[in-house]
Amino acid sequence: MSALSRLTAIETRLFFREPMVVFFTVAFPPILLVILGAIPAFRRPDETLGGLRVIDLYAPIVVAMGLALFALNGLSQILAAYRERGVLRRMRTTPVRPGLMLGAQLLMSTILSVGTMLVVLAIGRLAFDVRLPRQLPAYLLGYVLAALAMFAIGLLVASLAPTGKSAGAIGTLLFFPTVFLAGLWVPRASMNDVLRTISDLSPLGAGVQSLQDATAGHWPQLLHVAVMLGWTIVAGGLAARYFRWE
Template sequence: MTWIFALAVPPLLLIVFGAIPAFREADPALGGLRVIDLYAPILVAVGVTILAVYSLPQQFAGYRERGVLRRMRTTPVRPPALLGALLLLFTALGVCTLALVLVLARLAYGVPLPAAPLAYASAYLLTVLALFSLGLLVAALAPSATSASAVGLVLFFSLAFFGGLWIPRDRMSDVLRAASDLTPVGAGVQSLQDAAAGGWPSLLSILVLMGWTIVAGGSAARLFRWE
């Protein structure tokens, strides 16, 4: 039931961060923004990350390990159809997490809704594609659900760090920020923040997200095993 974890963690973290008084005060060093304003897009990306690199690989590797995919070859429902259904399910769960975080942030802490909704949706879609491609690569390589969970957990904490979960990207050093820009979560968070402020994702962020999608997705397609 890792999808419950994905739905619950971002809103709960938002409540925890929102309970810190200093996070609700405008910071001149952040251009007048509050730390809680920065965390809304970060937590949206964290929700996608949980689903993409932890839940999805574990689920699909488990199906392969138990022989579910092999048995499906003898039925009218083909394994690729199951993969498509899982991707749609986890995408829908990610959208639910997005809505929960944005609504809670707005109602509880006065965080403005994205100033450029179309740009925000585009940034979110690019982030989903990049992270799900990475998750499919993990699913392709992991021999079991246990190994998929272990790899996914390490990936999640690493990506969450570069996405700014522990140190918001605006407060990272220049070197760490540059490294973050090249990760799918870092580029995704930057794209979401740009759209939240009324702009469009930068060319660098778009290229990084598309690069992860093409490389990880292409590798997953070549290496994927149904049995």
């Protein structure tokens, strides 16, 4: 195994030793989908939504929410805590450089978030007859772009937060408006024009619409692709500029 693979395996074992983090990042999105699907009104077609059901709209929203949980409440807090405890500083004296730790964290978060996405899609399909993406390559593209944008924001939080607790607090503050604009409380189809425009310019709002478009058989709109790439470049650039290993 390569050093990256070994470190990723170690970090994954350490991650699963934190039951609360595991619950909210891995288990909570599928549970939330089950709760929403259990509401009878959410399983009935709605003419105001173009004949779709509310649960059809919420499946990609829950997938996007899982990304936000990993980026803002997992990745950022773990890296900030490692820097606070001097883990990254001590790693600089070993053959395993801190950059490898960053790569391992990103790889672990990506693998686990993809696993969560697959579970959400499977539950939606098997339990509530939510259709699978008609345009699978477009769905994967939208998911990857949304993941890149959110992980870049998570790294920016980790770079600016002085401690693990402050990273958790900042991540929580960012989480709620981010998932609100993604449509968690008010689906994008029910938003007014102003709120939907703001949502279009947010990383998860653009991500959710791209996933919904792919589910319907369309490719992501150029606006949403540009928005997600813009967040990735800006947040990633700032994270690289201000990230400190100690």
